[in-house]
Amino acid sequence: PIRPPRCNQAWPVRAKGQTRCRSRNGRATGAYAHRRLLAVIVTGAYFPFPGPFVWLASTLTGSSATEDSPVPGQQTVAASRISLDRVLEASSTVLPQAPANWIRIPQGPGECFTVRKRLPGDWRPEGSHHLHFDPINGQLLRADLNSELTPAQRALRSMLPIHAGTFGGTTTRVLWLVIGFVPLVLLISAAFLWIARRGIVAAAPSRERSATTP
Numbered sequence: 479p480i481r482p483p484r485c486n487q488a489w490p491v492r493a494k495g496q497t498r499c500r501s502r503n504g505r506a507t508g509a510y511a512h513r514r515l516l517a518v519i520v521t522g523a524y525f526p527f528p529g530p531f532v533w534l535a536s537t538l539t540g541s542s543a544t545e546d547s548p549v550p551g552q553q554t555v556a557a558s559r560i561s562l563d564r565v566l567e568a569s570s571t572v573l574p575q576a577p578a579n580w581i582r583i584p585q586g587p588g589e590c591f592t593v594r595k596r597l598p599g600d601w602r603p604e605g606s607h608h609l610h611f612d613p614i615n616g617q618l619l620r621a622d623l624n625s626e627l628t629p630a631q632r633a634l635r636s637m638l639p640i641h642a643g644t645f646g647g648t649t650t651r652v653l654w655l656v657i658g659f660v661p662l663v664l665l666i667s668a669a670f671l672w673i674a675r676r677g678i679v680a681a682a683p684s685r686e687r688s689a690t691t692p
Contacts, residue, residue: 511657511660514653514654514657515657515660515661517640517641518640518641518643518654518657518658521637521638521640521641522641524634524637524641525637525641528634531634531637532544532630532634535629535630535631535633535634536630538630539628539629539630539633541628541629541630541631542628542630542631543628543630543631543633543634545622545631545634547589547590547592547610548590548610548619548620549588549589549590550588550589550590550612550613550614550619551612558614559584559613559614560591560613560614560615560616562581562583564616565581565591565593565611565616566578566581566593567616568611568616568617568618569593569595569609569611571618572595572609572618572621573595573597573607573609573623575597576595576596576597576605576607577595578593578594578595579594579595579596579604579605580593580594580604580605581593581594582594584613589613590610590611590612590613590619591610591611591612591613592608592609592610592611593608593609593611594606594607594608594609595607595609600624601635601636601639601644601645602635602638602639602644603644606624606635607621607622607623607624608621608622609621609622610622642654643655
């Protein structure tokens with residue numbers, strides 16, 4: 479595994495040898511950020527290509543990774559649905575200490591209302607506790623509490639918080655923001671190194687000719 483150098487060896491302040499210092503700084507920056515950048519890249523690949531991740535999570539944990547909303551017993555039209563106020567009132571019976579943080583409205587027949595709640599320490603900003611309600615009578619169809627999910631389901635739900643850096647609050651969000659600029663910093667430092675080394679190589683023949691001139 480790559481071990482980042484000590485801070486006093488990573489960013490030394492020197493009046494000479496700036497090329498060597500920049501090279502060492504670039505390696506140190508990459509060593510500190512490479513694991514976090516890899517986590518952002520891997521979790522980001524989950525959203526356009528969820529299939530391989532679902533299979534991997536199910537295989538490694540031996541549990542089901544699929545999630546689906548329950549289907550209401552009555553097929554209805556939008557005009558006969560209950561109001562959002564009734565949905566919120568019904569959601570207060572489950573996890574009453576947590577307010578409703580997100581609501582999904584049914585988009586067609588056979589869909590239900592889904593309310594998400596967030597408890598302290600929850601990684602997902604919108605909440606990891608999903609409550610599904612019948613759109614006609616407001617009956618609770620199913621409560622998908624985070625603690626009752628399978629290991630594979632919890633692993634897949636953690637993809638977004640890890641990718642966005644929301645799992646640790648403001649601290650990890652700021653850290654992820656800084657890490658997002660690391661590739662640009664490495665690109666600029668590599669360009670400086672390339673320019674500096676080309677200058678050294680170009681100056682070498684001139685110094686040799688000067689040294690051999692009587």
